[in-house]
Amino acid sequence: MTARDRSPQPRYAQLGDTLTRRIADGLYPVGTFLPTEVALCEEFAVSRYTVREALRRLTEAGLLRRRQGSGSQVMAMHPQRSFVHAMRSLDGLFQYAVDTTFRIDRIGLAQPDPDEAMHLGDTAGAEWLIVNGLRIDPAEGAALCVSTVYIARIYAAIAPELRSRKGAIYPLIEGRFGVKVADVAQSITAHPMPPAAARALGLSRKDWAVRVVRRYRDVAGALVLASINDHPAERFSYTMHLRQEERGVGF
Amino acid sequence: MTARDRSPQPRYAQLGDTLTRRIADGLYPVGTFLPTEVALCEEFAVSRYTVREALRRLTEAGLLRRRQGSGSQVMAMHPQRSFVHAMRSLDGLFQYAVDTTFRIDRIGLAQPDPDEAMHLGDTAGAEWLIVNGLRIDPAEGAALCVSTVYIARIYAAIAPELRSRKGAIYPLIEGRFGVKVADVAQSITAHPMPPAAARALGLSRKDWAVRVVRRYRDVAGALVLASINDHPAERFSYTMHLRQEERGVGF
DNA sequence: TTACATTTGTTCGTATGTATG
DNA sequence: ACATACATACGAACAAATGTA
Secondary structure: OOOOOOOOOHHHHHHHHHHHHHHHOOOOEEEOOOOOHHHHHHHHHHHHHHHHHHHHHHHHOOOOOEEEOOOOEEOOOOOOOOOEEOOOHHHHOOOOOOHHHEEEEEEEEOOOOOHHHHHHHHHHHOOEEEEEEEEOOOOEEEEEEEEEEEEEEHHHHHHHOOOOOOOOHHHHHHHOOOOOOOOOEEEEEEEEEOOOHHHHOOOOOOEEEEEEEEEEEEOOOOEEEEEEEEHHHHEEEEEEEEEEEEOOOOH | OOOOOOOOOOHHHHHHHHHHHHOOOOOOOOOOEHHHHHHHHHOOOOOOOOOOOHHHHHOOOOEEEEEOOOEEOOOOOOOOOOOOEEEEOHHOOOOOOOEEEEEEEEEEEEOOOHHHHHHHHHOOOOOEEEEEEEEEOOOEEEEEEEEEEEEEEEHHHHHHHOOOOOOOOHHHHHHHHHOEHHHHEEEEEEEEEEEEHHHHHHOOOOOEEEEEEEEEEEOOOOEEEEEEEEHHHHHHHEEEEEEEOOOOOOO
16 A cells, blocks of 8 residues: 555455455355455455455454465355453363362272263273362362362373362373363253262252363363362352454454 | 475464574563564564564464564463363353243333342442343243343333344344443352242242353443343253364464 | 654565465 | 466565654
């Protein structure tokens, strides 16, 4: 742009707007290919740099998939608004774990019973390092929840390091074995407090529990660790924050 | 790149690697500024295009903040691992809302009582459009939860469109008034089922409720809508999926 | 306040590499 | 093998924001 126009927007932004509108208007339907870079250069009388910068925006917005030798394929009519629950680390998941300790009651290799096995997925027949205990708030000395953790057999050597471990368990495994947790599924349900948990927490059997189950998987999708946590319902609170991703064709 | 080198990596990727390593090694500490683009061009004997492409990667990885006229400031030593709970839209939040309808029992402008006002934050003294009703699964005809929705006064004109509205309410407001929800906070707690809710859901007062409170804010941070949803505990289930963001300096 | 040097942002032109069909 | 289309890379110039004299 040689300063000939007084528009506040860069040319690639204007061009990006135009192409976004065309896609939204159905001029370039989903699945079809945009004109080639050179063709767009000619149509809009801009350089290839400008065209590429515009197309880059659309690509980042998820509207296009560009492949060398093939072309720019339209993937969506509108930049899908995507809300994300961002956390600096997984510590945000357990909003308690950072400052709490895990007091182990039972630990050992075992096969989970069928009821628990449900949570562990396909490899359920195998043995797991099963750790049972209480998550404690060291400041108050109060028990926060009853936890059962299932650690995949290959990481069972981590057992000695778990005693009175502060914070979450998965970073320990990551550090020791070099795996990376790439994916976590968390589900929250509510149940009457199981008798054993009620005893451990000093509650009556009439109380309810909020159960949080988490499954940690590595890049390959293998289950590294799973945990079942029963919280006294009256003390349970889980807050999450979602903000709209600053993507979109934000010209 | 004039095909002189047989390396599989583009030059900007190699340069990006180098700079990333330097930042990680503390050569460019957090808060300081990287050498200027021209300086990097000279040091690495590459064009400004290559330097800018490399710096773009680092910027996207969150390592740099670049400002015109100022420079490239180091923001972090490492591309922070960031787990995100991604959802194509906010529909993922209420995992039910898409196919359910909202049956309104009471609707009208009012001041929330102090107990409710707590959820609405600073502007609590004002009047809100308060909508009370049941979220219904049309397939089964069953009531899923008791909902109270607080809509900011300026959007109260939306009231007539809410009757037997299918799906979530916030898109309606967005479409009608042109606001965009940019931020949602959700909190999950558990309580004994409030008597009114128990009646509406046909449950006994001994049952528990899982309460989901959501606050929707626009870009300016103003509260657009808040909702309090009481679910029968035994039917409540909330699953979320977090995957590690595929950012980082992914060369 | 103005003026100015610095630094990143935008844009062009050109050439060659490389994956696709 | 070959044309096509995107990817990488260089050089040059001016615009616009920033910080400072």
